[in-house]
Amino acid sequence: MTRRFRVVFPVARGFYDRKITMDGVQHTTEPYTRIDHSNPQHARTVLVDWMLGNACSYACSYCPKALHDGTIRWQKTEDVLTLYHQMKSHYAQERNKLVWLQFTGGEPTMHPRIIDLLKEASALGFRVSLISNASRTVRFWHKIRDYLDSVILTYHNEFATLDHFIDVGQLLVEQMNVHINVTMHPERFERTYDEARALRAALPKATITLKPLRVGFESELYDYSDAQLRILGKGVPSSVRSDGITPRSTMQATTATGACDTLRANDFILQDINRWQGYQCNIGLESLRIKGSGEVLRAVCGVGGRIGQLGGEIALPTQAIQCTKPSCACVADILTTKAKPVTAA
Template identity: 30%
Template sequence: MKPVKHDYSSLEKVPPANDLIYVLWTSSGICNQKCTYCHPRFHDGKAHFPPAEKVIHFLKSLLSASPTKRIYLVFSGGEPTLWKEISPFLQYCRDEKRIVVELDSNGSRHLNWWKDHLDCIDFLVLSYHWEFADKERFMDLLDLAGPRIPVHVSILALPEFFDESRQLLDEIHELAPAVSVKAKAVRQNMGPENYPYSTEQTEWLLRNGSRHPRTPIHPPPLDLSKHIVQRSPEGKSKPFNRATASLMRQNKWMGWECDAGIESFNIDVDGTVYRATCRVGGPIGNLHATVQLPTQGIICDKEDCICLDDIWISKRQPPSD
């Protein structure tokens, strides 16, 4: 396989994120919103939440194998707040000082639920889905959570809701100054292609597709979008914007060596564990059985690096023959 060429030779994580193991856990196929652009397996209810002890065992094995590293756990879904064991699980993560918890949610739970759990969440990422969101409740949650913990909002800017997305972004800027917010291009069927956007819409997404530069009251514990650089063969580095690379279709590293399985793991709704969201190299185990942790990186065999989480993994162009 011929490696893709870029004007840089590597993507590298930099402090304070260079000691992180990134774990994206898609916790179940249970969700109270069934968005048209979301794959049914993430909301059809067929895949249930695993027992908490299975997830905790895996996290403990990662920490034991990498005693100098921390885990950045993205607790996603489905809708993770529907898990009956979420309270003791979040408490375990809070007590384990080497785990940073990012909870990804649609924000639909009652405010009383959030009042009881915010102190165990390091970073709350809320997605606004136009087909189901309750705007008043969503804004109430921002008022509650924003002053207490780092909060970020991703507005899913479907083309048919594009004007509304612009208005909502402005409203959040004005009414919820404690949080950061971005508008996000939506992928068709969660594949490599975005929904069709006009040139003007694409330009607006480029301007508003990264976290708003305003400093929130509580900055994220680690803003992963900022802690990656591209490095030239001469050793010069400059910031690398994952969202821009994805939107402009510059997210291609086939033939490069990728540290998936060293810096990252993906846990699917059925408990299957992969090196990354792209599933390069196939499964390495299952929460309900055993997991074989890799000891080295892997050569990318994917045409596109679709997921922003995978773009963040360190990558190196192999030496020329």
């Protein structure tokens, strides 16, 4: 992996003072003018990040209370199903897009009608994922696994039981793509890294990311040491390449001269090159965000503002939008097509 260190100028203007190669692979130091999906199929996938509510079985110290304190009631089933049918018409039927629902929370498996919501989504031809802490019983996961296309399981060292987490992962990994995010707090780094390696040994078919934490889930990273950053960059590589179906993977970052690098979301974050202010971005065309409150946005970043309300009128987007954020902090938003506008000579 290559780390780039940004100096006074924004990355979008293409100024870097040096690069450090950690894996012997040389990458360009030119600014990237296009960010495209490595897999063209992902460009026609609308990834819907859907927060069903904010109740959670955990209350992690690094997680904002608004994501786990239960202050937002679970969304009404009829409102959810109404938006299902609107997305089916707007994206699938009119634009030949594949709708991929990615339910989150809080802990989405706690929604009282989650099984019904998963069944109906499958019946409409949607792909379905969950972002979950895997805390529900193995019996519960048996009930829902046939309605899932993939899962993202987040291992939270503060609360998770390693053996139970492995049991859930082993149940799912033979049937679908399983990705595991291991949240790496700098104060518990060594122990969590040991547990991540235990997960790798027990679940060789899963993909695993050592997830760097951001203060308040914003853009600023926790205070990691250089040694910890090197470990985060290296990760825990899989000996078996995942061939499961996923809504997103890596991105092809291309410069004006045609040089191209393949990068993960983590690479953009750790190298501090997740900065696309002024670029045209396909949020709303490749993504959608439904907040726990029912507010509908183009993406997690909120660029473009509110486009509707669950249970009310929603104007689903038809065009790309110019990015107004100084940095891109959400993995789902990073993994979206972007292009720097061409300026006249």
